[in-house]
Amino acid sequence: MEINAVRGTRDILPDENIKWQYIEHIVRNIFARYGYTEIKTPIFERTELFIRGIGETTDIVEKEMYTFLDRKGRSLTLRPEGTAGAIRAFLEHKMFASSPLTKLFYIGPMFRYERPQAGRYRQHTQIGAEALGSINPFVDAEIITMLINIFEHLGLKNLSVELNTVGCKECRPVYRDKLQEYLAASENELCEDCKNRLTRNPLRILDCKVSSCKEIVKNVPDIADSLCSDCQKHFDSVKKYLDLVEIKYIRNKFLVRGLDYYTKTVFEISYENLGAQNAVAAGGRYDNLIEELGGPSMPGIGFAMGIDRLVIAMDDQKISFPKEEVDVFLAIMGEEVAKYAFNLIHILRKNDIHAEVLYENKSLKNQFSYAGKIGSKFVIIAGENEVLKNIITIKNMETKQQSEVNLEEAIAIIKAQVDRLKV
Ligand code: ATP
Ligand code: MG
Numbered sequence: 001m002e003i004n005a006v007r008g009t010r011d012i013l014p015d016e017n018i019k020w021q022y023i024e025h026i027v028r029n030i031f032a033r034y035g036y037t038e039i040k041t042p043i044f045e046r047t048e049l050f051i052r053g054i055g056e057t058t059d060i061v062e063k064e065m066y067t068f069l070d071r072k073g074r075s076l077t078l079r080p081e082g083t084a085g086a087i088r089a090f091l092e093h094k095m096f097a098s099s100p101l102t103k104l105f106y107i108g109p110m111f112r113y114e115r116p117q118a119g120r121y122r123q124h125t126q127i128g129a130e131a132l133g134s135i136n137p138f139v140d141a142e143i144i145t146m147l148i149n150i151f152e153h154l155g156l157k158n159l160s161v162e163l164n165t166v167g168c169k170e171c172r173p174v175y176r177d178k179l180q181e182y183l184a185a186s187e188n189e190l191c192e193d194c195k196n197r198l199t200r201n202p203l204r205i206l207d208c209k210v211s212s213c214k215e216i217v218k219n220v221p222d223i224a225d226s227l228c229s230d231c232q233k234h235f236d237s238v239k240k241y242l243d244l245v246e247i248k249y250i251r252n253k254f255l256v257r258g259l260d261y262y263t264k265t266v267f268e269i270s271y272e273n274l275g276a277q278n279a280v281a282a283g284g285r286y287d288n289l290i291e292e293l294g295g296p297s298m299p300g301i302g303f304a305m306g307i308d309r310l311v312i313a314m315d316d317q318k319i320s321f322p323k324e325e326v327d328v329f330l331a332i333m334g335e336e337v338a339k340y341a342f343n344l345i346h347i348l349r350k351n352d353i354h355a356e357v358l359y360e361n362k363s364l365k366n367q368f369s370y371a372g373k374i375g376s377k378f379v380i381i382a383g384e385n386e387v388l389k390n391i392i393t394i395k396n397m398e399t400k401q402q403s404e405v406n407l408e409e410a411i412a413i414i415k416a417q418v419d420r421l422k423v
Contacts (some may be wrong), residue, residue: 072295329357
């Protein structure tokens with residue numbers, strides 16, 4: 001019986017991996033410019049971390065986690081998101097003690113038991129960032145600006161930025177009560193999930209995807225009218241900073257985000273053509289999370305974007321990805337020159353030249369046609385004649401010009417043509 005990949009997981013084959021690597025390359029560069037450094041945390045953590053960090057009433061904790069007992073009976077969970085683990089590490093290593101502001105990024109797989117469909121998998125990969133230690137709205141606007149900068153560098157267009165605030169410990173309870181009261185009047189028409197949410201987490205009803213719920217929330221009181229002066233000021237500043245650098249956004253009063261830990265600013269960036277799974281990145285501020293996870297009282301803000309969906313969006317916009325180019329193909333003529341050829345290709349590669357070879361003994365015509373297929377810029381022929389005369393026969397595949405040169409000259413000719421970005 002053939003064994004296939006598990007439902008909701010998939011292989012990223014080499015052609016797609018080129019795109020992933022390109023995205024990572026661009027993103028790493030931009031993170032560096034903004035002072036974010038990379039953290040790697042374990043793929044699994046104690047289940048309790050996610051329950052406390054993400055919140056008991058969230059979709060993730062209620063129904064999406066891959067939780068299992070290890071051999072000693074401890075409950076562990078494959079990470080469904082990256083923030084909880086990053087903050088656990090931040091606290092465990094007392095990173096807060098050495099700097100007033102810590103800026104971290106991560107890249108890695110996340111696991112959620114969801115219904116697989118286009119752009120939604122049970123294992124997907126996120127690139128995320130967290131800025132820990134500042135309450136200043138400067139940081140909120142900066143992190144959104146950084147995301148836009150990433151998308152611009154990737155060449156992605158037509159993205160929309162949605163922005164909202166979910167208040168804080170002071171003003172959210174006030175809004176929550178107002179909302180509950182308003183929605184209670186329509187309790188019977190809410191979907192089963194939302195009936196539940198009405199008492200446990202009424203804000204979540206605002207972004208329910210069920211059409212009858214959408215209808216009910218249309219005219220709910222706006223949280224903007226319930227904000228405390230601090231949250232009001234904060235939200236105004238974030239918007240002013242974004243206006244200042246001409247980043248367009250839409251205020252969406254229904255945007256509350258699925259995770260419980262958000263305070264003040266929340267945002268989502270989406271690409272319409274992705275259909276139902278149109279969010280490419282999302283995030284927000286979390287001013288109580290670090291303390292709730294046992295750390296000092298310290299604010300934070302972060303975002304995560306999905307590489308899988310980013311690739312779909314970039315393909316949709318026909319964005320081309322730079323491909324590794326083949327500099328030279330070595331055509332081997334006969335078994336006798338194998339040792340000579342082995343040594344020659346070794347030297348070429350030591351000189352940072354991308355050299356390819358076919359190991360089977362094929363006709364020269366055959367080998368030239370393969371060199372053309374892989375787009376090699378040059379072909380070097382390794383035949384008895386070349387070994388005897390100690391020369392290199394090199395052909396420029398574009399100009400069709402063929403010449404006999406020595407090894408140093410051959411390397412120089414090839415290198416003069418190579419404009420590949422060397423890393
Ligand atoms: P959605 O509303 O699409 O379920 P979410 O609110 O659960 O997204 P986050 O937890 O904020 O998403 O994750 C950040 C980003 O990771 C999303 O914007 C999306 O691009 C990507 N993402 C989330 N879940 C998946 C998934 N199951 N498959 C692929 N990408 C995902
Ligand atoms: Mg989700």
